[in-house]
Amino acid sequence: MENQQPEIINQLDNFFNISFDANMRAQIKQVALWAKICALCAFAGYVVTLVVVIFGQRDYSLEAEGFSVGAFLRSGNAGGSIVGVLVSALVGGIINYFLYRFAAATGRGVESMDTLKVNEGFNSLRIYFKIFGIILILSLSLVALGILVAIVAFGIGR
Amino acid sequence: MESTNESNLFTLQVDNNGSAFLKEAAKWAKFLGILGFIFCGFFLLTGLFYGSVMSSFSRMGGPMGGVAAMGGAAITVFCVACAILCFFPYLYLYNFGAKMQMALRTNDQDQLNLGFKNLKSYLKFIGILSIIALGLVVLAFIIGIAAAGSAMR
Numbered sequence: 631m632e633n634q635q636p637e638i639i640n641q642l643d644n645f646f647n648i649s650f651d652a653n654m655r656a657q658i659k660q661v662a663l664w665a666k667i668c669a670l671c672a673f674a675g676y677v678v679t680l681v682v683v684i685f686g687q688r689d690y691s692l693e694a695e696g697f698s699v700g701a702f703l704r705s706g707n708a709g710g711s712i713v714g715v716l717v718s719a720l721v722g723g724i725i726n727y728f729l730y731r732f733a734a735a736t737g738r739g740v741e742s743m744d745t746l747k748v749n750e751g752f753n754s755l756r757i758y759f760k761i762f763g764i765i766l767i768l769s770l771s772l773v774a775l776g777i778l779v780a781i782v783a784f785g786i787g788r
Numbered sequence: 789m790e791s792t793n794e795s796n797l798f799t800l801q802v803d804n805n806g807s808a809f810l811k812e813a814a815k816w817a818k819f820l821g822i823l824g825f826i827f828c829g830f831f832l833l834t835g836l837f838y839g840s841v842m843s844s845f846s847r848m849g850g851p852m853g854g855v856a857a858m859g860g861a862a863i864t865v866f867c868v869a870c871a872i873l874c875f876f877p878y879l880y881l882y883n884f885g886a887k888m889q890m891a892l893r894t895n896d897q898d899q900l901n902l903g904f905k906n907l908k909s910y911l912k913f914i915g916i917l918s919i920i921a922l923g924l925v926v927l928a929f930i931i932g933i934a935a936a937g938s939a940m941r
Binding site: 653657667671672682743748749753770 | 800801802803805806809810812813816817819820823891892895896897900901904905907908911912914915918919921922925926929
């Protein structure tokens with residue numbers, strides 16, 4: 631009976647406090663490293679894509695062909711693809727910013743054994759998954775709406 | 789009891805705030821994992837459906853029939869390969885979410901370790917794919933510039 635009391639006290643003491651053992655600290659350092667790599671690759675990818683789209687569309691500029699309807703439409707198309715890439719780079723940049731913040735804060739927190747920094751990292755991870763999830767829901771809704779509109783238009787057209 | 793208290797004083801711990809953040813992250817990760825599985829299944833079905841449609845065109849015979857059969861097979865193989873490739877990161881993401889939720893619910897250190905292990909696997913997979921994709925894009929860009937340069941001469 632007396633031996634059981636310290637065990638109960640230990641359980642209550644540890645109730646909200648799972649500790650970061652050495653194994654978990656090593657795992658979290660690896661997680662932070664790979665998260666940083668993913669975020670940096672994503673940022674580099676957006677810059678490269680933007681460069682490719684901007685310089686790849688120059689052939690269709692009004693200056694190259696002179697004014698013609700075809701050149702005008704192609705330059706509009708080029709502008710549209712640049713805007714599209716800019717928008718996706720902006721959205722992706724925001725998502726990956728939070729992934730980078732998670733990597734930086736968690737890595738620093740585990741190194742310095744700072745719970746506040748680690749919590750800041752976990753908060754950024756939460757925001758990263760949340761934004762990712764919301765954008766996916768919006769995208770799927772738009773795709774579903776598009777399919778519905780296409781089916782209705784096809785039905786009316788018949 | 790004293791040694792347990794001592795280890796709690798000097799070790800990093802998951803406190804209430806951290807637990808709440810991890811709980812919500814795990815919830816969204818699990819949701820993303822399930823959506824990913826649905827996407828992979830849809831992609832697989834699309835590939836198989838497209839392959840069967842193209843193979844029905846190939847039965848018409850003639851040269852176009854052969855081209856349709858080859859095109860259908862190529863698209864099926866591509867879609868199946870993409871579905872299998874996309875399946876694994878979503879599996880890791882789902883496992884991270886599920887194990888993290890279990891760990892926080894039952895205060896289980898092992899499940900927490902497994903959760904972070906799966907998160908590491910997910911990020912490692914995405915990271916390696918990103919590096920390969922970025923390398924291919926840069927290589928294609930360099931080849932394009934070189935080709936444009938030699939064409940101008």
